[in-house]
Amino acid sequence: MKKGLFISVEGIDGAGKSTHVNFICEYLESKGKTVVVTREPGGTPLGEQIRNLLLHSTNMHHNTELLLMFASRQELIEKIIFPNLKDGICVVADRFVDASLAYQGAGRGLGMAKVKQLINLLEPGLTTDLTFLFNVPLSIAVNRIAKNRNKDRIEEENEDFFTKVQNAYLDIAKAQPDRMKVINTNRLKSETRNEIIQHLDYLLDKQNDAPL
Numbered sequence: 609m610k611k612g613l614f615i616s617v618e619g620i621d622g623a624g625k626s627t628h629v630n631f632i633c634e635y636l637e638s639k640g641k642t643v644v645v646t647r648e649p650g651g652t653p654l655g656e657q658i659r660n661l662l663l664h665s666t667n668m669h670h671n672t673e674l675l676l677m678f679a680s681r682q683e684l685i686e687k688i689i690f691p692n693l694k695d696g697i698c699v700v701a702d703r704f705v706d707a708s709l710a711y712q713g714a715g716r717g718l719g720m721a722k723v724k725q726l727i728n729l730l731e732p733g734l735t736t737d738l739t740f741l742f743n744v745p746l747s748i749a750v751n752r753i754a755k756n757r758n759k760d761r762i763e764e765e766n767e768d769f770f771t772k773v774q775n776a777y778l779d780i781a782k783a784q785p786d787r788m789k790v791i792n793t794n795r796l797k798s799e800t801r802n803e804i805i806q807h808l809d810y811l812l813d814k815q816n817d818a819p820l
């Protein structure tokens with residue numbers, strides 16, 4: 609039995625990531641796949657409580673933030689990601705470990721080494737088959753966030769923080785171009801979707817060609 613595909617979706621706040629998560633799921637389903645969608649932080653009952661702490665507490669130490677992200681992730685891996693992948697079901701993750709590298713490692717300045725230690729502690733072998741990095745010029749993302757009146761604790765951060773996050777994401781994509789695809793969302797939605805389809809088709813073909 610082939611294992612399910614593991615696809616994640618990333619990007620700075622305001623990059624338009626969420627719009628495309630549904631489309632990715634619908635496209636995979638149209639190709640006969642069963643799909644579950646997850647989000648991080650959150651995605652399990654305990655994880656959603658942790659999400660609430662992460663996004664709405666005040667005065668949280670950066671290390672606490674990092675550890676809570678991974679606590680939420682541990683729940684998600686054990687309860688949702690692993691069991692579904694094992695059953696051949698595709699998992700579309702609205703954020704995974706790249707977010708911790710970009711936001712905590714770079715944005716918060718905790719460093720990549722510290723975040724990688726936690727990745728290794730949890731599930732070093734679990735990597736995505738494909739990650740979409742949705743990208744827009746920072747000024748557009750910042751404008752979109754500014755329009756949101758109910759900003760959470762992380763969205764409240766300044767432009768300097770999001771510059772570091774965005775640059776870190778782009779650095780990861782440069783280092784791992786086969787896994788992480790940078791998708792420009794500053795254009796017609798149909799153009800973005802066509803590019804997503806190309807990458808998904810390539811992945812589906814590769815999966816069909818793989819030996820059982």
Ligand code: TMP
Pocket residue numbers: 621647648649677703704705707708709711712762763
């Ligand atoms: P969301 O708005 O995409 O659901 O993500 C919630 C926030 O959590 C977003 O600002 C990014 C942030 N985040 C991190 O800082 N580190 C992480 O590891 C994850 C998964 C999310």
